[in-house]
Amino acid sequence: MTDTPPDWVLIEAAKRSNDLNENDDLEITIEYYGKSSIFRALCDMIQKYEQPPVDRKLLCAREAIARAADSEIAQRQWRNGINDHLASIEWTVRAIELWEEGFGK
Numbered sequence: 001m002t003d004t005p006p007d008w009v010l011i012e013a014a015k016r017s018n019d020l021n022e023n024d025d026l027e028i029t030i031e032y033y034g035k036s037s038i039f040r041a042l043c044d045m046i047q048k049y050e051q052p053p054v055d056r057k058l059l060c061a062r063e064a065i066a067r068a069a070d071s072e073i074a075q076r077q078w079r080n081g082i083n084d085h086l087a088s089i090e091w092t093v094r095a096i097e098l099w100e101e102g103f104g105k
Contacts, residue, residue: 004030005043008052013042058084061092 004010010029014020017039020029032039058081065088066078077083098104 004033005047006052009043009047012046012050013039016042054081055093057093057096058089060096061089064092065089 007026010026010033014024014029019036019039020032033043062078062081062084065083066075069075069078083089
C-alpha cells in the first residue's frame with residue numbers, strides 16, 4: 001500500500017465519493033483509502049492536479065490588509081496572495097490565532 005495522502009486530499013475525495021460522507025471521521029476515510037482502489041485513484045488525481053484549499057485565517061488576513069491598502073492594485077495583490085511572503089501576513093494570522101485562543105479576555 002502507498003503512503004496515505006494529506007488530510008485535505010482525503011477530505012476532498014470524501015466530498016466527491018458516493019461511498020463516504022465528508023463529515024465522516026478521518027480515520028474512517030483513511031481506512032477506506034486502504035481498502036478501495038477506486039477511492040485511492042480519486043485521491044491520487046486530486047493530489048496530482050489540485051491545490052490545497054487556502055487556510056481561512058490566511059484569507060481573513062489577506063482581506064484585512066487589502067482593506068487597509070491605498071490602491072486598487074495593492075488591494076488586488078493582497079487578496080490574490082501575491083504578498084503572502086511578507087511578514088505582515090504572518091503577523092496578521094498570528095493576531096487571529098491569539099484572538100481565537102482568547103488572548104486579552
